[in-house]
Amino acid sequence: MTAIPRPRDNPAVSLSDDLARLGERYDAVSRFPSDSLDMLVARGLHRRFASPEAGGQAFADEETCNAHMLTALAEVGHGDLSVGRLFEGHVNALLLFRWYGSASQTQWLREQLARGAWFGVWASEPPPGVRFQGSESLRLTGAKSFASGAGGIDWSVVTASSEGEARRLVIVCANDPERSDLSGWRVRGMRASVSGSYDLEGMAVTEAMLLGEAGEYDREPRFTAGAWRFCAVQLGGIEALIAETARGMHPKAREDAILRQRFAKAYVAARNARFWVEEAARKAATETDDAITTARIARGMTEDAGLLAIETAARILGTRSAFDGQRADKIARDLSLYLRQAGPDYARDEAAKDILAREFALPGSLP
Numbered sequence: 001m002t003a004i005p006r007p008r009d010n011p012a013v014s015l016s017d018d019l020a021r022l023g024e025r026y027d028a029v030s031r032f033p034s035d036s037l038d039m040l041v042a043r044g045l046h047r048r049f050a051s052p053e054a055g056g057q058a059f060a061d062e063e064t065c066n067a068h069m070l071t072a073l074a075e076v077g078h079g080d081l082s083v084g085r086l087f088e089g090h091v092n093a094l095l096l097f098r099w100y101g102s103a104s105q106t107q108w109l110r111e112q113l114a115r116g117a118w119f120g121v122w123a124s125e126p127p128p129g130v131r132f133q134g135s136e137s138l139r140l141t142g143a144k145s146f147a148s149g150a151g152g153i154d155w156s157v158v159t160a161s162s163e164g165e166a167r168r169l170v171i172v173c174a175n176d177p178e179r180s181d182l183s184g185w186r187v188r189g190m191r192a193s194v195s196g197s198y199d200l201e202g203m204a205v206t207e208a209m210l211l212g213e214a215g216e217y218d219r220e221p222r223f224t225a226g227a228w229r230f231c232a233v234q235l236g237g238i239e240a241l242i243a244e245t246a247r248g249m250h251p252k253a254r255e256d257a258i259l260r261q262r263f264a265k266a267y268v269a270a271r272n273a274r275f276w277v278e279e280a281a282r283k284a285a286t287e288t289d290d291a292i293t294t295a296r297i298a299r300g301m302t303e304d305a306g307l308l309a310i311e312t313a314a315r316i317l318g319t320r321s322a323f324d325g326q327r328a329d330k331i332a333r334d335l336s337l338y339l340r341q342a343g344p345d346y347a348r349d350e351a352a353k354d355i356l357a358r359e360f361a362l363p364g365s366l367p
Contacts, residue, residue: 026082037087047113054107054110054113063286077233080334086118090153093156108208131162150180151179154174155172157172222287225287227298228298230341231298235277235305248316299341310336
């Protein structure tokens with residue numbers, strides 16, 4: 001388990017610090033963080049988690065890959081949570097290509113990554129959702145909402161459905177300004193994720209754009225257990241906020257026993273969250289029976305740690321934590337939005353139900 005403080009000779013420190021400096025600019029005037037993404041390309045993170053056939057790194061096994069992925073996601077999140085969100089979406093897309101892409105799609109991905117293209121995954125949508133139209137000539141109808149990077153990233157893997165069939169994945173162009181609408185993305189945090197809406201109405205679909213078969217996006221445990229990845233980004237932001245809080249503690253605050261206790265609780269909560277995120281990544285790699293439950297626990301622990309870190313920063317730093325231009329303020333605003341993932345209470349309840357059934361089943365009850 002990695003400690004929250006980062007040694008000065010760690011090259012990841014400069015990445016995190018550089019992303020934080022750029023993040024201040026994007027927060028002041030909300031726009032797509034091109035410079036930050038260019039930095040990730042220059043650092044070799046952009047294609048690292050693609051399959052080797054698509055130009056990615058060859059890892060010893062899936063567990064090793066996930067361990068390195070967790071480190072990278074957390075480091076980027078430590079620097080800027082908006083960039084972390086975009087990076088996580090890109091990594092998710094690379095995994096979908098690795099799992100379900102054909103040989104020709106893998107070659108196409110390799111060419112796109114070689115030119116620095118960025119990908120995302122968009123599944124959220126307003127009713128009635130994105131659907132296929134036509135039979136001989138397929139087209140899409142509908143739009144995506146909360147489409148992170150809309151108009152800025154190059155490509156997105158989106159979900160679409162047909163009557164009576166499970167969702168399918170479609171590769172679509174994501175940088176058409178005529179289809180992008182960021183007018184509704186007026187938020188206090190995560191501004192540079194530019195998670196607006198993207199209109200897919202009338203977009204033609206060719207066979208080459210269909211990634212995998214129907215139902216593969218929702219395949220378990222990959223779908224639910226994969227939540228550890230956005231938890232890893234959030235964890236990086238939590239650890240950054242705790243470090244910023246510690247740096248901002250005046251000597252008098254450090255002598256206050258109550259404030260020290262508050263800080264210790266937040267620190268321990270973050271360390272506990274890291275344990276569960278690491279555990280979830282490890283179990284997702286091998287698709288263990290409890291991979292989904294572990295990911296749901298990790299979600300809850302990460303949310304709790306994030307909310308406590310925000311409160312602790314406010315109590316220890318006081319009004320300094322709420323001023324524009326203060327790093328603690330930006331991280332807290334970003335976290336407060338990013339932690340609002342869908343169905344947190346449902347995830348906790350499902351985890352509790354599985355634990356009770358698996359480890360504490362009543363005598364005579366069915367497994």
